[in-house]
Amino acid sequence: QQQVKQSPQSLIVQKGGISIINCAYENTAFDYFPWYQQFPGKGPALLIAIRPDVSEKKEGRFTISFNKSAKQFSLHIMDSQPGDSATYFCAASRGGNFNKFYFGSGTKLNVKP
Amino acid sequence: SAVISQKPSRDICQRGTSLTIQCQVDSQVTMMFWYRQQPGQSLTLIATANQGSEATYESGFVIDKFPISRPNLTFSTLTVSNMSPEDSSIYLCSAGYGLAGFYEQYFGPGTRLTVT
Numbered sequence: 378q379q380q381v382k383q384s385p386q387s388l389i390v391q392k393g394g395i396s397i398i399n400c401a402y403e404n405t406a407f408d409y410f411p412w413y414q415q416f417p418g419k420g421p422a423l424l425i426a427i428r429p430d431v432s433e434k435k436e437g438r439f440t441i442s443f444n445k446s447a448k449q450f451s452l453h454i455m456d457s458q459p460g461d462s463a464t465y466f467c468a469a470s471r472g473g474n475f476n477k478f479y480f481g482s483g484t485k486l487n488v489k490p
Numbered sequence: 491s492a493v494i495s496q497k498p499s500r501d502i503c504q505r506g507t508s509l510t511i512q513c514q515v516d517s518q519v520t521m522m523f524w525y526r527q528q529p530g531q532s533l534t535l536i537a538t539a540n541q542g543s544e545a546t547y548e549s550g551f552v553i554d555k556f557p558i559s560r561p562n563l564t565f566s567t568l569t570v571s572n573m574s575p576e577d578s579s580i581y582l583c584s585a586g587y588g589l590a591g592f593y594e595q596y597f598g599p600g601t602r603l604t605v606t
Binding site: 411418419420470481483 | 520531582588592594596597602
């Protein structure tokens with residue numbers, strides 16, 4: 378059973394546009410939701426993360442929106458740039474005691490100049 | 491954030507042989523993790539390595555095939571034993587940094603393994 382479902386699988390956005398990637402989870406015990414960015418040939422890099430006590434978190438052009446009742450969270454990339462072209466993974470975990478992360482299937486973003 | 495390095499960055503190995511992948515973290519961490527990632531796919535957790543105790547393996551992964559060492563708080567190794575072409579993949583280590591009841595994971599650059 379897939380704990381975190383991510384969509385879309387791939388996304389093409391024009392430079393300057395908004396990229397939106399969505400994730401949904403089932404386990405209501407999850408309380409930490411990070412997003413990772415991975416460039417080809419590199420390891421995933423922690424981009425931004427949110428805990429369910431807030432509905433939104435913004436860092437620069439990257440924003441996480443969190444809907445606890447719907448068990449959904451999404452990544453918004455404002456003013457998307459070609460340098461943002463990468464694969465993005467959402468994840469979820471239960472806090473404390475180094476519980477495992479459950480990763481989404483990934484979204485390959487291509488920002489066209 | 492953490493600086494995590496892995497050696498080797500890539501290797502081509504013959505079936506039946508073993509390869510040990512090293513992971514070095516620039517600061518002490520309680521927990522380290524080993525993942526496998528097929529090209530274009532998501533991350534699959536192999537095992538969790540806590541210093542001073544046996545690694546905890548996920549379903550489908552066994553210690554005889556993927557022995558892990560964790561001799562100190564900054565270093566871990568993963569061995570891929572008796573390799574077959576199906577073991578060709580990217581192997582990633584990560585380090586867990588605890589923060590107020592939850593933790594963040596930071597990943598190394600990965601080791602690209604090809605088994606012929």
